[in-house]
Amino acid sequence: MSALYLRHFGLRAAPFGITPDPAFFYAGNTRGALLEALVYAVEQGAGIIKLSGEVGSGKTMLCRMLAARLPAHIDVLYLLNPRLGPDEVMAALGDELGLQLDGQRADVVLRALHAELIARHAGGRQVVLLAEEAQAMPVDTLEALRLLTNLETASHKLLQIVLFGQPELDQTLALPQLRQFNERITQHFAMPRLPPALLPEYLQCRLAAAGRNAPLPFSLGALWLLTRTSQGTVRRVNILADKALLAAYADDAQQISARHLRQAIADSAFRPARRHGTWLACALAVVGLILAALLWR
Structure with a gap:
């Protein structure tokens, strides 16, 4: 069915997959500016950098884009399991650096890491650790990472750290025992939600990246339902x-209507947000969607 579904809408690839694919990066809603700021901060050797955002806001995509955009002299390490203890995270970093440290004492591991980082610095290399889901890190592990940032030459940090996490990360870092860690963070960034006025632009960006060269196929009713249900979370937008x-394809329809969106909502765990606020606020949101949609037709 997938090939027929793509051909039906003039697509080369599925436009709304939830796997982070740099080819579908949307630079609007400050995401492009955030990427540039992250690249600059890493290039300048900032010690610890933090980016926080809600679940499904696009942090992993930004992490992948950052890794792809960094200059060739910067070695990128990944911390794949945020729940590791202090000794385990040190061993994981050793593995990322290509060191054989299994079964070694913690002090031996630390000396080996230091020696490898010194050697890479001497060879003109820069090392950055990208840690996703950082809100799940134990306090002791965060403290171990802070101690790693003490490894430095007279003028350069030997290891930089970029933390990507949900807002709970901010709460964890506010704990008294992490005061020293928090003070080492030189750059704080936040992922914004997708506002209703930018939803048509986001959808068009994804569709164009997938090969569609045609007006936006979502009706205004579908856009309104998608706005209310996604609540500005791009992962929800993609899923819905x-x-x-798929619902429109099953109907042999070229336009996605509100009915198709309702079918998508019924087939998901998401439900439209309750209508809060004044009539004026709701009316302004509708007007914004209409204007944005007209601009993308």
Whole structure:
């Protein structure tokens, strides 16, 4: 069915997959500016950098884009399991650096890490650790990472750290025992939600990246339902838009209607947000969607 579904909408690839693919990076809503700021901060040798955002806001995509955009002299390490204890995280970093440290004492591991980082610095290399889901890190592990940032030459940090986490990370870092860690963070960034006025632009960006060269196929009713249900979370937008496209394909329809969006919502765990605020606020949101949609037709 997938090939027929793609051909039906003039697509080369599925436009709303939830796997972070740099080819589908959306630079609007400050995401492009955030990427540039992250690249600059790493290039300048900032010690610890933190980016926080809600679940599904696009942090992993930004992490992948950062790794792809860094200059060739910067070695990128990944911390794949945030729940590791202090000794385990040191061993994991050793593995990322290509060291054989299994079964070694913690002090031996630390000396080996230091020696490797010194050697890479001497060879003109820069090392940065990208840690996703950092809100799940134990306090002791965060403290171990802070101690790693003490490894430095007279003028350069030997290891930089970029933390990507949910807002709970901010709460963890506010704990008294992590005061020293928090003070080492030189750059704080936050991922914004996708505002209603930018939803048509986001959808069009993804569709264009997937090969579609045609007006936005979502009706205004579908856009309104998608806005209310996604609540500005791009992962929800992707899941619901993909299901709505499938519903429209099953109807042999070229336009995604509100009915198709309702079918997508019924087939998901998401529900439209309750309507809060004044009538004026709701009316302004509708007007914004209409204007944005007209601009993308």
